[in-house]
Amino acid sequence: MRRLPPLTAVEAFVQVARLGSVKAAAEELALSSPALSRRIQSLERFVARPLFERRHQAMILNNDGEQLLARVAPALDALAVAIDATTGEGDLLRLRLNVPPLFASQRLIGRLPELRALHEDFHIDIDTQPHALARLGEGLDAAIVIAREIDPALYSRKIAxxxxxxxxxxxxxxxxxxxxxxxxxxxxxxxxxxxxxxxxxxxxxxxxxxxxxxxxxxxxxxxxxxxxxxxxxxxxxxxxxxxxxxxxxxxxxxxxxxxxxxxxxYWFAARRTGLSNRAVRIFHDWLFETIAD
Missing domain, CATH: 3.40.190.10 (Periplasmic binding protein-like II)
Structure with a gap:
C-alpha cells in the first residue's frame, strides 16, 4: 500500500486553507501555532513542494495548494461524515442561520426541500433579527445579509x-x-x-x-x-x-x-472558524450551487 502523509497534517492543511490563518486554524484544532506550522511543513516535505504563500498574518494557497485542497478536502469531509455516522454523532445537523425575510420567502424556503433530499438529517433554525454580523458565533453560525461590503475579518462570498x-x-x-x-x-x-x-x-x-x-x-x-x-x-x-x-x-x-x-x-457570511462546522459547509456549498447568481 502506498505510504500516505499523517492524517493530522492533512487536517491542518485543510483548516489553514479554509481559514487563511495559522492562528485561527490552531485555535480550531486546539493546537499551538508552532505545532500546527510543523504539521503544515511536514506535509509540504511529503509532497516535496510549498503549498502556501506566506504573508504577514496570512497563509494564501498557491496553485499546488489549490489543486491539493480540491482533491483532499472532499475526502476529508467524507471521512468526518463516516466517523460521525459510526459514533452516532452525525444523527442531526443543525444550522443557525440569519436571513432577510424577503430572501427567505422568495429564494430560500421553496428550495430547502432539495437540500433536505440531499441531507435528510439537516435542519435550519431561521433568525430574521437585525445586526446579524455582530452575532455570528454568538447564537448564529452563518448569515445572509444585504450589504455594500463585509468586514474582511469574516469569511464572505457574494451571492448576487x-x-x-x-x-x-x-x-x-x-x-x-x-x-x-x-x-x-x-x-x-x-x-x-x-x-x-x-x-x-x-x-x-x-x-x-x-x-x-x-x-x-x-x-x-x-x-x-x-x-x-x-x-x-x-x-x-x-x-x-x-x-x-x-x-x-x-x-x-x-x-x-x-x-x-x-x-x-446579497452576501453569505460566517466567522472564518465557523467554516469547520459541517452544517455551515454543507449549506454554503449547496447555496452557491443552486441559488446564487
Missing amino acids: QSRVAAIGSPKLKEGPNAILEPDDLSRATILVHRDMQELFNIWRESIDRPDLEPLAIDHFDSGQLILDAAAQGLGVAFMLDEHVEGSHDPRLVRIFDHVADASYS
Whole structure:
C-alpha cells in the first residue's frame, strides 16, 4: 500500500486553507501555532513542494495548494461524515442561520426541500433579527445579509449583485395624474426601506437627476410591507429588482424602465472558524450551487 502523509497534517492543511490563518486554524484544532506550522511543513516535505504563500498574518494557497485542497478536502469531509455516522454523532445537523425575510420567502424556503433530499438529517433554525454580523458565533453560525461590503475579518462570498428599480401599482401610470416621467415624482410619495434609504439616491443619480425630490418619503422596516403598500397604490417603491421579480405579484409593475446598479449585494457570511462546522459547509456549498447568481 502506498505510504500516505499523517492524517493530522492533512487536517491542518485543510483548516489553514479554509481559514487563511495559522492562528485561527490552531485555535480550531486546539493546537499551538508552532505545532500546527510543523504539521503544515511536514506535509509540504511529503509532497516535496510549498503549498502556501506566506504573508504577514496570512497563509494564501498557491496553485499546488489549490489543486491539493480540491482533491483532499472532499475526502476529508467524507471521512468526518463516516466517523460521525459510526459514533452516532452525525444523527442531526443543525444550522443557525440569519436571513432577510424577503430572501427567505422568495429564494430560500421553496428550495430547502432539495437540500433536505440531499441531507435528510439537516435542519435550519431561521433568525430574521437585525445586526446579524455582530452575532455570528454568538447564537448564529452563518448569515445572509444585504450589504455594500463585509468586514474582511469574516469569511464572505457574494451571492448576487442587485439593481434598483422603481415599482408600484399600474394605476399610478393611468389618469390625469399619471407618473410617466421621473419629473412626475415631484407630486408622488416614494417608499423606501429604513436600512436602504440610499436606493432612491442611487437611482436618481444614475439618471443624472440628483436634484429630483419627491413629494414625500415613507419609510418601512419590512420589504414585504413595502411591496404590499406599493401594490395598493400608496407610492412608488424603490427596491432591489430581484425583490420585485421574486414577488410574482401581478399588482406590481415597473414605473420606469430604467434600473440602476446598486451598491448593495446579497452576501453569505460566517466567522472564518465557523467554516469547520459541517452544517455551515454543507449549506454554503449547496447555496452557491443552486441559488446564487
